[in-house]
Amino acid sequence: MKIAIIGGKGQMGKMFAEAFKKKGCEVILTGRRGNNIDAAKKADIIIVSVPIRETVKVIEEIASHIKEDALLTDFTSIKVKPMDAMKTAKCGILGGHPLFDSTVGFKSQNFILCPLKENNNSKWYRLFLKSLGLNIIELSAEEHDKNMAVIQGLTHISNISLGYALKKLGYNLDMGEKLSSPVYLLRLYTAGRILAQDEKLYSDIEMENPYSKETAKAYLEAVKEIESAVEKGSKSEFERIFTESRQYFGDKCKKARDLTGRVLNFMAKNK
Amino acid sequence: MKIAIIGGKGQMGKMFAEAFKKKGCEVILTGRRGNNIDAAKKADIIIVSVPIRETVKVIEEIASHIKEDALLTDFTSIKVKPMDAMKTAKCGILGGHPLFDSTVGFKSQNFILCPLKENNNSKWYRLFLKSLGLNIIELSAEEHDKNMAVIQGLTHISNISLGYALKKLGYNLDMGEKLSSPVYLLRLYTAGRILAQDEKLYSDIEMENPYSKETAKAYLEAVKEIESAVEKGSKSEFERIFTESRQYFGDKCKKARDLTGRVLNFMAKNK
Structure with missing residues (x-):
């Protein structure tokens, strides 16, 4: 499984990158000057983890380059605007919001998922999050x-x-x-x-x-x-x-x- | 030393009554139907410990009956209005505000005093408060x-x-x-x-x-x-x-x- 974390050099990105690697995944992290489109093309799961005000712009940049069987998801504290932007992508789509910061670890922490379009990679990602001990709560973006x-x-x-x-x-x-x-x-x-x-x-x-x-x-x-x-x-x-x-x-x-x-x-x- | 605690059957009154008794003082507590004037006449230190909205009324009731060498003080969370009412008394006057409740004990707790007219009984009372381990802070009522x-x-x-x-x-x-x-x-x-x-x-x-x-x-x-x-x-x-x-x-x-x-x-x- 190949994972791209766009903006993955922040605290949350690094924390999840470690967890993915432990499960044997290949992880691509892009920072400020990283090639987002290139990363999005290659990956099975693309996680957008950039500052809130840049999220929509980054999603618009990569959406059309993602493989149809891949999953597009994110770590943003708001969901309506990013998920509206995600809708143009032809891949699986799942909004995400980790309700914790990198200082506390995964165990028993809340993680909100906003389901939009499921596929095999979204199913894999759900199981992965559960395997970290996270408490998954499902809600609509609204x-x-x-x-x-x-x-x-x-x-x-x-x-x-x-x-x-x-x-x-x-x-x-x-x-x-x-x-x-x-x-x-x-x-x-x-x-x-x-x-x-x-x-x-x-x-x-x-x-x-x-x-x-x-x-x-x-x-x-x-x-x-x-x-x-x-x-x-x-x-x-x-x-x-x-x-x-x-x-x-x-x-x-x-x-x-x-x-x-x-x-x-x-x-x-x-x- | 004779201490009257007007309204002394509340939590704070009871807590201080115990402490006075331990120092060998005689304590008079008056509750809702107690004879406040009678208690005020007899005591060397009179502490008003009634609900805030009744404080001024109670001070006005007892002020003219207090011995000149006695001390009038209180436990009220506000100070300007009660101390304006205390000014008519001819005795020693010291505003008081314990910044804690009866569940925590005296040790290292803050107690504010607002000095107005000192005498021997006010000096005794200060030493008594310090002996309980209280941290005394002096301020004007304003x-x-x-x-x-x-x-x-x-x-x-x-x-x-x-x-x-x-x-x-x-x-x-x-x-x-x-x-x-x-x-x-x-x-x-x-x-x-x-x-x-x-x-x-x-x-x-x-x-x-x-x-x-x-x-x-x-x-x-x-x-x-x-x-x-x-x-x-x-x-x-x-x-x-x-x-x-x-x-x-x-x-x-x-x-x-x-x-x-x-x-x-x-x-x-x-x-």
Whole structure:
């Protein structure tokens, strides 16, 4: 089996290349100046693993050169746009999104597949992913992006807006650390973890997902209502929002208390 | 030494009552139907430990009955309003805010003191708090409330608004758990931990603090700018906000990556 990983010199590409080689596959990696078309022509499985903003362009570059019995797949955090671009290819087509990074290994990690056109190579690839111990979840491209607009998009917006609000307030973060309660510290550092990363990756995840506008709007509406309750000094409004949200969380509140209790305990012991 | 803890039948009151008794003090606890005035008349140190929304009323009830050489203090999460009410008393006055709950013990926990009028009993009380292993931080009431509007207020708003936005979206939280990345799960459960608690406590912390309007407004402005960038699809706007916030966090980004890395690792091992 011959595997081409386009953009395969990144962390994720290297990690999968090793795994393929262990199964006896031949692996072609193309980096920034690699010959993508040449790699696509030769391979039985072609994996596009380039930055999000380059994914569609790269797919358009290689699609018509892929063998009909080969498989075209990818590692992109969004699925609607890349899979629309994949549709022009005559080969097997399977969208992919590894929900983990290269630091954690494969075992029990989530991997989303968005099936479009199956063939023998797509069947082989599924078995290969399962053999790594990955937990495969199947979704349509639309379902994937709708969920990721919340899981990634909303999580990111809530973290970035906390950091940006602190900056707007000119708040003294050193004082904050000195006076902090453990929940504040966890909240601050979760925002800091996101902000420590590549702004281009996060703007791509946000902007290339067709459903992020909807989640960003819902978040703004939620914050508007809370700010308005605070501005008016309306305890009843604030408490209504609070209890409606608690009811929505339902029995996840107990789970949340248990898990974060253990996390805060761990933090206290590992300062 | 005779100590009155007004509202002392709550968790925090009971915890401190035990500690006073260990030092050989006589402790008077008054609950919902206790005689606060009677307790205030007799005691050398009077600690107000009632729900935030009742604090000012209780201080007004007892202030004129306290002995001049006694100390009036409290355990309230806000300080400007309670300490304004305390000013009418002729005794020693010291605002107090324990930054921990009764589940963690005293050792190395933060305790904020806001000094107003010192006397021998206030000196004794400081030494007593230090003897418990508490870390004493001194601030003015205004500085306290400004900091808490961020550390408590902003943290709470960002958590509640995440929960409320998920409710507005009608998002399927079970699906979210199935598909989640570890950072999403930590973010979701941190919000759930806040929502699991008493809405009245959180509306008091928000509404009785004179500086929360300012922080809530800054948060709304931050979210508005981010939502507008997403709505317009402006990657450059989004990346500007992201990098400005990162610069503001400065070397706390590295700290954030390290600490949350350990937390996520702990979560992965303790599913």
